[in-house]
Amino acid sequence: MANATLLAQETSSAQKLDQLKKAINQQKTTIKQVNKQREELEKQLQKSDLAISQVVKAIAKTKQQLAETQQKLTTLEKQQTELLKKKNQQELLLAKQLRAAYSSGNHDYIKLLLNQESPAKVQRSITYYQYLNTARIEEIEQFKTTIDKLHQVKIEQMDQIQKLEQLQQAQSKQQKEFSQEKNQREQTIAKLSKQLLNDQQTLEKLEQEEANLKAALARIAKLSQQEESLKGLSRLKRKLSWPVNGKIRRSFGSSKQGYLKWKGVLLSAPTGRQVTTIHNGTVLFSDWLKGYGLVTVVDHGEGYMSLYGHNQALLKSVGDRVETGEPIALVGQSGGQEQSGLYFEIRHNGQAVNPKLWCR
Structure with a gap:
């Protein structure tokens, strides 16, 4: 009798395990x-x-x-x-x-x-x-x-x-x-x-997008040719103008998802408003990037770069020289954004820095 009961329990467990495997698959x-x-x-x-x-x-x-x-x-x-x-x-x-x-x-x-x-x-x-x-x-x-x-x-x-x-x-x-x-x-x-994502899936998605951005910036940094005329941004702290007039919707360093933090700022602005470069430089990237939409990256020399994302249109091509305050894009909501605005970063030697330390 005991053997029969044990056998029945094993059969039931095997069936449950089989069902669980099927559910997982x-x-x-x-x-x-x-x-x-x-x-x-x-x-x-x-x-x-x-x-x-x-x-x-x-x-x-x-x-x-x-x-x-x-x-x-x-x-x-x-x-x-x-x-x-x-x-x-x-x-x-x-x-x-x-x-x-x-x-x-x-x-x-x-x-x-x-x-x-x-x-x-x-x-x-x-x-x-x-x-x-x-x-x-x-x-x-x-x-x-x-x-x-x-x-x-x-x-x-x-x-x-x-x-x-x-x-x-x-x-x-x-x-x-x-x-x-x-x-x-x-x-x-x-x-x-x-297609609602749970917290873990959202985190993984954002991690992948950030990794893609970091890899893209690393690639274009290798391709960039440092010009003697580009002196970087080290002497321009709190002297630069923001690339677009708008309220900061997401601040640098604030929580994004899980342990991820914002590496730049998200500025609210209406669709079609001009985006201007914060300082003179050379356009290194002008294309669509997953998670960030239409992106322009400008090299300012001495390892400094500025990034402008979620644009509606890009006005400059790779290799173009741009001057301070020159229009380079139009504000949009590309990359899957539900609201229009500009995502803006400043990086030095690949590391994101707080744009508030440079822009006033």
Whole structure:
């Protein structure tokens, strides 16, 4: 009887162990599927962020071209007004000259000679007529030049009006593309939000993103060529301006998740606001980075770098030299952020330092 009971207990334990193994395997499979889905969604997020960046830059360029075209049209309208005024003045002058010539009598030089007046008087009359004729010819040539210029202005006006229409059509198309990409991004964010992560998974995700950032900065630091003209930031403590005006939403050193701390600051700012570099330097990185979205990294020399993340669009490319206060990006919420803002770091020899020690 005891043996039967022991056997039953062993069988039950084996069944429970088997069920537990199956549950663990099922959980591993589920986690694997969720991670795969999340990776696909993050790839889609990257694609949407980059597409939005391109459209935003195209819209900005079109807007600038529209302003330039409008200015050109305004200039042409002023030229047209001046030329029409000049044309009217020349018409009046020519008409006056013709009336004066008509009222002075017959201009037939042969008849003048046959009148048998004194040679001196004849010579004076001929000289006078030649003078009037020369003046009329000059006025006619000026009139023709004015007419030609007016014609050219009208042609250029038509070209600019056509260009304006094309730019307006392009802008409309770009706005439509922007709306589509924005909707796609919002859908992706919504899907990512549905995949709720527990504290451990969130910590692991943030650890991986931080490791990716550190590795990326280490790679670009090796590639950077120190320029003698870049003197670093060591002498500029509390002298630099923040890259964007906004309230600090997350402070350097505050808790991020678990033992992880913020290595920079998160500044609240509206989408589209210009992000400016804190000091002159060279752009070392300008691309999308998981967890940080569209990122620009500027080398300031002497081991100092500044990082600007979660941008909507990047305005500079790798290798570009930038000056203090120069626009380098537009504020956004790339990288999966639900609110717009700028993530900003300062690093020295790879180690994050408190931006508040440099910016005022």
